[in-house]
Each structure stands twice: as structure tokens, then as C-alpha cells.
Amino acid sequence: MAEKTVEQYYAPPPKLGKWEGFRTFLWNSETHQFLGRTGASWAKILFFYLLFYAALTGYFFAMLAVFYQTIDMRVPKWQLSRSLIGDNPGLGFRPMPPDENVESTLIWYHDSNENYKYWTEYLDKFLEAYRQPAPGEKRVPCNYTTGPEEGRVCDVPIQSFGNCSTESHYQYHRSAPCVFLKLNKIFNWNPAFYNDSDPLPDNMPDDLQNHIMSLKQQNSKEVNTVWVSCEGENPADVENIGPIQYFPGRGFPGYFFPFQNNKGYLSPLVAVWFEHPATGVLINIECKAWAKNIMHDRLERRGSVHFEMMID
Known part of the structure; x- marks a missing residue:
């Protein structure tokens, strides 16, 4: 006789009130998430943006240094007509x-x-x-x-x-x-x-x-x-x-x-x-x-x- 297949159903999360849902968003003790992210996730995204803005700042100052090499603070580059x-x-x-x-x-x-x-x-x-x-x-x-x-x-x-x-x-x-x-x-x-x-x-x-x-x-x-x-x-x-x-x-x-x-x-x-x-x-x-x-x-x-x- 064939075994019966056990069917599993998705159980929706319990409905939370506004204040309780906000507290869970701030800190979920079950999943250890802060503002919807775990510590590892926050570390990865912060590391990414740290590198991104460091590179952007470096590029800006590099271009500024190149620009200042092309101008004279006393003599304008474009003169007269x-x-x-x-x-x-x-x-x-x-x-x-x-x-x-x-x-x-x-x-x-x-x-x-x-x-x-x-x-x-x-x-x-x-x-x-x-x-x-x-x-x-x-x-x-x-x-x-x-x-x-x-x-x-x-x-x-x-x-x-x-x-x-x-x-x-x-x-x-x-x-x-x-x-x-x-x-x-x-x-x-x-x-x-x-x-x-x-x-x-x-x-x-x-x-x-x-x-x-x-x-x-x-x-x-x-x-x-x-x-x-x-x-x-x-x-x-x-x-x-x-x-x-x-x-x-x-x-x-x-x-x-x-x-x-x-x-x-x-x-x-x-x-x-x-x-x-x-x-x-x-x-x-x-x-x-x-x-x-x-x-x-x-x-x-x-x-x-x-x-x-x-x-x-």
C-alpha cells in the first residue's frame, strides 16, 4: 500500500500591530536583525560604501590636482578676444x-x-x-x-x-x-x-x-x-x-x-x-x-x- 504524501502548507506570519511591527523592525530577536539586516549584512554594505566613497573622493582630488596644474592663479587662461x-x-x-x-x-x-x-x-x-x-x-x-x-x-x-x-x-x-x-x-x-x-x-x-x-x-x-x-x-x-x-x-x-x-x-x-x-x-x-x-x-x-x- 503506497505511503501517503505529507502535504506542508505555508503558514503566514502572525499579524502584528503597528507599534509591535515597528519594534520588530528595529530589532528582531529571533533572526537577530537590526533595521531588517543582520550584522554581517550591515558590515558588507558599510564596507562597500566606504570603498565606493573613498574611491570617489580620491578621484575628485586627483582631478582637482590635474586641473590646478593647468591654471595660473594670476594669469587667466583665456585672454582678450x-x-x-x-x-x-x-x-x-x-x-x-x-x-x-x-x-x-x-x-x-x-x-x-x-x-x-x-x-x-x-x-x-x-x-x-x-x-x-x-x-x-x-x-x-x-x-x-x-x-x-x-x-x-x-x-x-x-x-x-x-x-x-x-x-x-x-x-x-x-x-x-x-x-x-x-x-x-x-x-x-x-x-x-x-x-x-x-x-x-x-x-x-x-x-x-x-x-x-x-x-x-x-x-x-x-x-x-x-x-x-x-x-x-x-x-x-x-x-x-x-x-x-x-x-x-x-x-x-x-x-x-x-x-x-x-x-x-x-x-x-x-x-x-x-x-x-x-x-x-x-x-x-x-x-x-x-x-x-x-x-x-x-x-x-x-x-x-x-x-x-x-x-x-
């Missing part, structure tokens, strides 16, 4: 409006001590670097005959800014404000000066053309300058802007170029003094830098800067 900023510098102006109006280019104040104080304090802070050299900086006086020696940079004598000084509150209290201009730094960029017989641009202001022609006739080395001009943008602005003076001169001396990221380098400045601008009206002003290799584009602000001025 091959760089993102290109080889056509723009102009910047100071003081800038408060941070809450970061997109604004309006210099607006009332003729009172409390109101113009922001603008004068901004300029004081901006010029601090020009007043006091940092430790280790080697600044020397320069002129059009002799440039700085190796390892030294040209000083920007802020005492030559005439009426645009902190002692005179930059003339803001007299409703005749000073605005400082600086040329954007482009590594290894050299300006092409108007020092030959080539005609000057037709759109260059007449007074600046006359000034340059006078220097050419004198065979003065001061023609080696990146020139600056400021004008009202529209006919009404031209009428309201009033007379203008420039300190210490009409532009940025050529011995400040090229910029090569030397320690302590200071961007040259031109202080533009608006002697008698009209009050109570908005004046649109455009300042331009002039050299043969500076192109002007009003929409993209290439080679120029726009700002507004309003004095109540």
Missing part, C-alpha cells in the same frame, strides 16, 4: 545708488546735509584703498616717461583730484557733485592711442579734439592717454548739464596699462566735476572712453557708461 569679457573695456562710475536700488543708475539727492551724506560716505569708502596701501604693496609715482619697475605698481595720487576731495564733500553740498570714472580691467589689454597722424573720430567732442591736437603739436607724451568725455544724452540734457571739469586730467594715463594683476594694482580714476548742473530736473549723462581700439555701443554700454543725475 578669447575670453568671455572680450577686449573692449567699458566704464564704471562711483558712487552707485543704494543696494535696494541695485538696478538703478540715478544719483538723486536733496541739497541738505542729511541727504547727500550717503553719496559722500560711499566715495570715502571707495577711495580708502587709494589712500592707504595694504601691507606689502609697493606703490611708486609714475609719469609718461617712466613706468613702474618690476614688482611695483603706479600710485593714484588722490590729492590731485582738485575740488573732488573728501575735505570739500566732493562738492555735493554745493549741488555740484563729483562722479568718479574707472575703466574696467581687462588682463593684458593695451590701448591704441591717438598719437599719430590719423584723424580723430568725428563723434568725439570738439573740446577733446582740440585738447588732443594741442598735445600733438607740442609733441607731448600725454597723448598716450585713454581719453574721457561726458555729455548730456539728449538736447535738453546738454542744456542742463552745465560746465564740466576733469581731475587730474581728461583721461587715464597710458602708463597704467596693461593690467597684469600685479599685487596692489589700482585702477586709474578720473573725477568728473559737474560745476553747475540744473536742479529739479533729471539729467541723462553718457561718459565715453576714447582709444582707437575702444568701440562704442550705447545699447550694450561698450566703451561707455550711462547714469542719471537729479538734484532737488
Whole structure:
């Protein structure tokens, strides 16, 4: 007689409550599992991830070391036309409006001590670097005959800014404000000066053309300058802007170029003094830098800067 086959059936695990199931998940005393894994399983997975992240970290630092071998912390790899900023510098102006109006280019104040104080304090802070050299900086006086020696940079004598000084509150209290201009730094960029017989641009202001022609006739080395001009943008602005003076001169001396990221380098400045601008009206002003290799584009602000001025 054939033996009977003993049939075995799967017995489902007992149903556990939420709290009891959670406690069993944390530690199962029957299987010796912690969070669903035995000690050996936890050791294997931790060992795997330890090796994985160690290899990943090693790869990252190896690539970083290779990358640092290809760059110079002082000299950019891509320069001039091959760089993102290109080889056509723009102009910047100071003081800038408060941070809450970061997109604004309006210099607006009332003729009172409390109101113009922001603008004068901004300029004081901006010029601090020009007043006091940092430790280790080697600044020397320069002129059009002799440039700085190796390892030294040209000083920007802020005492030559005439009426645009902190002692005179930059003339803001007299409703005749000073605005400082600086040329954007482009590594290894050299300006092409108007020092030959080539005609000057037709759109260059007449007074600046006359000034340059006078220097050419004198065979003065001061023609080696990146020139600056400021004008009202529209006919009404031209009428309201009033007379203008420039300190210490009409532009940025050529011995400040090229910029090569030397320690302590200071961007040259031109202080533009608006002697008698009209009050109570908005004046649109455009300042331009002039050299043969500076192109002007009003929409993209290439080679120029726009700002507004309003004095109540």
C-alpha cells in the first residue's frame, strides 16, 4: 500500500500591530536583525560604501590636482578676444545708488546735509584703498616717461583730484557733485592711442579734439592717454548739464596699462566735476572712453557708461 504524501502548507506570519511591527523592525530577536539586516549584512554594505566613497573622493582630488596644474592663479587662461569679457573695456562710475536700488543708475539727492551724506560716505569708502596701501604693496609715482619697475605698481595720487576731495564733500553740498570714472580691467589689454597722424573720430567732442591736437603739436607724451568725455544724452540734457571739469586730467594715463594683476594694482580714476548742473530736473549723462581700439555701443554700454543725475 503506497505511503501517503505529507502535504506542508505555508503558514503566514502572525499579524502584528503597528507599534509591535515597528519594534520588530528595529530589532528582531529571533533572526537577530537590526533595521531588517543582520550584522554581517550591515558590515558588507558599510564596507562597500566606504570603498565606493573613498574611491570617489580620491578621484575628485586627483582631478582637482590635474586641473590646478593647468591654471595660473594670476594669469587667466583665456585672454582678450578669447575670453568671455572680450577686449573692449567699458566704464564704471562711483558712487552707485543704494543696494535696494541695485538696478538703478540715478544719483538723486536733496541739497541738505542729511541727504547727500550717503553719496559722500560711499566715495570715502571707495577711495580708502587709494589712500592707504595694504601691507606689502609697493606703490611708486609714475609719469609718461617712466613706468613702474618690476614688482611695483603706479600710485593714484588722490590729492590731485582738485575740488573732488573728501575735505570739500566732493562738492555735493554745493549741488555740484563729483562722479568718479574707472575703466574696467581687462588682463593684458593695451590701448591704441591717438598719437599719430590719423584723424580723430568725428563723434568725439570738439573740446577733446582740440585738447588732443594741442598735445600733438607740442609733441607731448600725454597723448598716450585713454581719453574721457561726458555729455548730456539728449538736447535738453546738454542744456542742463552745465560746465564740466576733469581731475587730474581728461583721461587715464597710458602708463597704467596693461593690467597684469600685479599685487596692489589700482585702477586709474578720473573725477568728473559737474560745476553747475540744473536742479529739479533729471539729467541723462553718457561718459565715453576714447582709444582707437575702444568701440562704442550705447545699447550694450561698450566703451561707455550711462547714469542719471537729479538734484532737488
